[in-house]
Amino acid sequence: MQLDAKIPGGPLAQKWDRHRFELKLVNPANKRKYDIIVVGTGLAGGAASASLAELGYNVKTFCIQDSPRRAHSIAAQGGINAAKNYTNEGDSIWRLFYDTVKGGDFRAREANVYRLAQISNNIIDQCVAQGVPFARDYGGLLANRSFGGAQVSRTFYDRGQTGQQLLLGAYSALMRQVGLGKVQMFPRREMLDLVVANGQARGIVVRNLITGQIETHAAHAVVLCTGGYGNVFFLSTNAMASNVSASFKAYKRGAYFANPCFTQIHPTCIPVHGTYQSKLTLMSESLRNDGRVWVPKKPGDNRAPQQIPEDERDYYLESKYPSFGNLVPRDVASRNAKEQCDMGKGVGETKLAVYLDFADAIKRDGREAIERKYGNLFQMYEKITGEDPYETPMMIYPAVHYTMGGLWVDYNLMSTIDGLFVLGEANFSDHGANRLGASALMQGLADGYFVIPYTIGGYLASTSFSSVTPDTAAFKDTAREASDRIEKLLRINGKRTVDDFHRQLGQIMWDYCGMARNNQGLEKARGMIQELRAEFWQNATVPGEEKDFNQSLERAGRVADFMEFAELMVIDALARQESCGGHFNEAYQTEENEARRDDENFCHVAAWSHSGPDKDPEFHKEPLIFENVELTQRSYK
Amino acid sequence: MTKNINLTLKIWRQKGPEAAGTLETFEATDISTDMSFLEMLDVVNERLTLEGREPIAFDHDCREGICGTCGAVVNGRPHGPQKGTTLCQLHMRHFANGDTLVIEPWRARAFKVIKDLVVDRSALDKMIQVGGYISANTGGAPDANAIPIPQETADLAMDAAACIVCGACVAACPNASAMLFLGAKVSHLALLPQGKPEAARRAAAMVREMDQLGFGNCSNERECEAECPKEISIINIARLNREYLKARILSTVR
Numbered sequence: 001m002q003l004d005a006k007i008p009g010g011p012l013a014q015k016w017d018r019h020r021f022e023l024k025l026v027n028p029a030n031k032r033k034y035d036i037i038v039v040g041t042g043l044a045g046g047a048a049s050a051s052l053a054e055l056g057y058n059v060k061t062f063c064i065q066d067s068p069r070r071a072h073s074i075a076a077q078g079g080i081n082a083a084k085n086y087t088n089e090g091d092s093i094w095r096l097f098y099d100t101v102k103g104g105d106f107r108a109r110e111a112n113v114y115r116l117a118q119i120s121n122n123i124i125d126q127c128v129a130q131g132v133p134f135a136r137d138y139g140g141l142l143a144n145r146s147f148g149g150a151q152v153s154r155t156f157y158d159r160g161q162t163g164q165q166l167l168l169g170a171y172s173a174l175m176r177q178v179g180l181g182k183v184q185m186f187p188r189r190e191m192l193d194l195v196v197a198n199g200q201a202r203g204i205v206v207r208n209l210i211t212g213q214i215e216t217h218a219a220h221a222v223v224l225c226t227g228g229y230g231n232v233f234f235l236s237t238n239a240m241a242s243n244v245s246a247s248f249k250a251y252k253r254g255a256y257f258a259n260p261c262f263t264q265i266h267p268t269c270i271p272v273h274g275t276y277q278s279k280l281t282l283m284s285e286s287l288r289n290d291g292r293v294w295v296p297k298k299p300g301d302n303r304a305p306q307q308i309p310e311d312e313r314d315y316y317l318e319s320k321y322p323s324f325g326n327l328v329p330r331d332v333a334s335r336n337a338k339e340q341c342d343m344g345k346g347v348g349e350t351k352l353a354v355y356l357d358f359a360d361a362i363k364r365d366g367r368e369a370i371e372r373k374y375g376n377l378f379q380m381y382e383k384i385t386g387e388d389p390y391e392t393p394m395m396i397y398p399a400v401h402y403t404m405g406g407l408w409v410d411y412n413l414m415s416t417i418d419g420l421f422v423l424g425e426a427n428f429s430d431h432g433a434n435r436l437g438a439s440a441l442m443q444g445l446a447d448g449y450f451v452i453p454y455t456i457g458g459y460l461a462s463t464s465f466s467s468v469t470p471d472t473a474a475f476k477d478t479a480r481e482a483s484d485r486i487e488k489l490l491r492i493n494g495k496r497t498v499d500d501f502h503r504q505l506g507q508i509m510w511d512y513c514g515m516a517r518n519n520q521g522l523e524k525a526r527g528m529i530q531e532l533r534a535e536f537w538q539n540a541t542v543p544g545e546e547k548d549f550n551q552s553l554e555r556a557g558r559v560a561d562f563m564e565f566a567e568l569m570v571i572d573a574l575a576r577q578e579s580c581g582g583h584f585n586e587a588y589q590t591e592e593n594e595a596r597r598d599d600e601n602f603c604h605v606a607a608w609s610h611s612g613p614d615k616d617p618e619f620h621k622e623p624l625i626f627e628n629v630e631l632t633q634r635s636y637k
Numbered sequence: 638m639t640k641n642i643n644l645t646l647k648i649w650r651q652k653g654p655e656a657a658g659t660l661e662t663f664e665a666t667d668i669s670t671d672m673s674f675l676e677m678l679d680v681v682n683e684r685l686t687l688e689g690r691e692p693i694a695f696d697h698d699c700r701e702g703i704c705g706t707c708g709a710v711v712n713g714r715p716h717g718p719q720k721g722t723t724l725c726q727l728h729m730r731h732f733a734n735g736d737t738l739v740i741e742p743w744r745a746r747a748f749k750v751i752k753d754l755v756v757d758r759s760a761l762d763k764m765i766q767v768g769g770y771i772s773a774n775t776g777g778a779p780d781a782n783a784i785p786i787p788q789e790t791a792d793l794a795m796d797a798a799a800c801i802v803c804g805a806c807v808a809a810c811p812n813a814s815a816m817l818f819l820g821a822k823v824s825h826l827a828l829l830p831q832g833k834p835e836a837a838r839r840a841a842a843m844v845r846e847m848d849q850l851g852f853g854n855c856s857n858e859r860e861c862e863a864e865c866p867k868e869i870s871i872i873n874i875a876r877l878n879r880e881y882l883k884a885r886i887l888s889t890v891r
Contacts (some may be wrong), residue, residue, distance in 0.1 A: 032722050046840045051775040067762050068705040069802060086782060129778035131771045131831050133794040140785030158795060164703055166799060172770035179766035210751055239698040257880045274669055278676050380702065383869055449775045497686045549752040
């Protein structure tokens, strides 16, 4: 199939305006005749549910958490970007667009990114109107801070809890619509499959996580806002329940999966400390505004950090990248930390850590100023490690954080299945091969508040629908397949726990498909994943019953999907014989160890379609055409 | 320093909302003091699974103290003994070898037990649905800097908005009151100029809903403030009372 991104014609700056005019509208009185399913209630799902209900559509919204307010967007710390230029530094929509395309190592669509930059300003307005208590200056105007990959301060923030506050804004708008009867809310439901009838996405199969009952729900369109797949690595900064299952089921039903190998390893996380560890904790990138990253110059230096004199410290980011310093993009910062540790200069018990030091900032601005900016982050660090970052430098190491890959969508955010829209981290669209800090919140809210309300109308108004209810064969068959799989999982009755399998899968992915990759390792990983997956279905043990609150069963289903999905990631990584952004193939690097792209052969989106069980997925290419920016070697020096 | 400790756990087991529950005893051996409390429970659950027994059900998600999903009463204290800490951020270095820990779910009339340590907190969402928002449809917002808000006001609103809705305040209160949660939400919105037009209606509707959902009244025990993992101040309850009085006496809202 030829992938058509449906990018509108005309000059870049006018595409979105023109497209909104060209999209067909659903008459206000007719909107109530359409049912829309939204899966997931993070920034994208919460914002989409509320906005679509405000327009008059009947919305059914589902989440796996006990409350829609707990989706993992809540954990985002540092901030949200917008091109407001309130700081008078020369920011503009064009600059935010350019920084994002460059930060993504030129593997994102120009038109999508430009639209994102345009919408960014509306998002801040909308959030303030909802009562999001952004940080302000003494005069009462909004404050900004800087983030990696940009030389202007364009990040709006709520202390270290920006994601929480933005999500509460979207959640409150959603709750208002629930109160008004326009949204029916289904918490503690997990999507098990997508129902496709006559080539259109018409509903979903879910498991009620309290009773274990399988339920089916029909609609005219389905909007997936189910987040990223970072937990394929077992250890990541994602929440424990974050998973790939909804996206992967959609892939198996015909949606293409784009760039699955593009994963983001965040440079500032608390290092791993033991095999029992269940997750990793991020320390916001905003800390790099004031913290200085360093390692001892001498490998194997075991002295306490305070005892290492200034001239025996290597502030490697500042010396290597004088113009961006500690604020280089995430992929660059992560790879450099790995490089230092590989040279034996790592610190701490495991030697897999570097220092993030605030001593200079505290001396310069005073402890109070630092506490005001980062108090809750310092407190979080202290709780986890038992060390006080006001006194001793933080120890940090990169960890899996975000996934740029996701279901392929066109300019309307529709997947290759008609009527299946994908928003937020779950789609692949805007961040290319590396996402800049404070851009995930921007994208989730842009998709939910300001893109889907228009594009879904265009689809509904131009599509004819036959009557499809949960009694039809498509629903019954899909529901039966879902319960058969549950029974199969409960019957394995083996000797290893699901978590044990998940941990091993994660280790394979981290070792061979993590920060640095090579062809030999990827080939090896592919075999290892296949073996592990076979063993899983022979030797996993899933206690408890089907028709009950059963967290072991929930996890088993998710890990089973990760086992299949991991192979797709490896296949994609092998197919992309270049380095770009978060995908670093050791064979392709510059003399200074930076990622070396191959624009001649790989300036495209790699989209994969499912070909059936145990068959290799089929490759499809969407060429990326750059008419407005010049492709260059990224330089942050 | 990392070391390993042994603990005796007495954990509430309950099959479902209607079933009777009981405290069951487990030995948690070789627990690293670097583990979080929930990682300790993971270890116990892995062992139960391998013994063919059903693991202990407990709610959790982000494991970094922000989503508000986790929580249990440990030796009588919601989220355990550390101040300003969620259960997922409580680390085992705060316990001693040989300790016995009694672990129970939140107990309140408005929070039914679903299974073991998992409770139904949907009542808190219901309170938000009747007024815990500012009615601002997508699309019509003025420029974000159109209304300057004094930094102090924004900070106070943020202090209140930091509530993670874990429900510990309800579990800590002898009356199972949700006044700290409600006070925080009403304060956050009433402090800001954007929230003022609906302030009276919001306070009246949310208090009415709270009463109907079976939460108790505030009798100034201050247990909620002491146990809140985000250290939300009871000043917010005072502010709620003022907003409620203003609504009932000075406004036309009923």
